[in-house]
Structure formats: C-alpha cells, structure tokens
Amino acid sequence: MALINQKKVDAVFGWDAFKRLWMKTMEVVELPKELQVYRSTGVAVLKFSKNKGVTNKFINFLVSENGKKIYRQYGWYHAIP
Numbered sequence: 001m002a003l004i005n006q007k008k009v010d011a012v013f014g015w016d017a018f019k020r021l022w023m024k025t026m027e028v029v030e031l032p033k034e035l036q037v038y039r040s041t042g043v044a045v046l047k048f049s050k051n052k053g054v055t056n057k058f059i060n061f062l063v064s065e066n067g068k069k070i071y072r073q074y075g076w077y078h079a080i081p
C-alpha cells in the first residue's frame with residue numbers, strides 16, 4: 001500500500017484489512033469468493049523467549065473473547081471457537 005501512496009504502482013493485491021488504511025487514496029475491489037485466499041496467523045512461545053509468562057498471557061489474550069473481538073473488528077475471523 002505504501003507503493004500506491006508513493007505513486008510507484010497503480011494496483012496491489014492485499015488483504016481486506018487494507019481497506020481501513022489510506023481510505024482517502026485507494027479503492028478496494030473485492031475479488032469473487034472463488035478467487036479469494038485466506039491465510040492464518042501463527043502464534044507460539046519461542047524457545048529463547050525471555051519472559052514465557054508474559055508471552056503465554058499474550059497468547060491467552062489472543063484466543064480470549066476480547067482478542068477475538070479485536071480480530072473481528074479488523075475483518076479477520078477466528079478459527080478457534
């Protein structure tokens with residue numbers, strides 16, 4: 001999207017979350033459902049994490065009802081029920 005605003009390209013492929021960025025300088029054209037691609041977000045505690053307690057709290061927040069609400073607010077869906 002930065003390249004659009006720098007006038008270096010005329011179009012980009014992106015995620016639907018982009019529609020909330022630079023709304024004054026872009027138009028979102030949604031692809032038909034059969035051409036849409038969904039991707040996941042991974043989260044994990046790394047072996048070299050210095051504060052595993054805080055890391056686990058963050059992961060627990062992401063899968064909490066409040067975390068899911070934030071995902072939905074930005075057009076993402078949460079696969080964990």
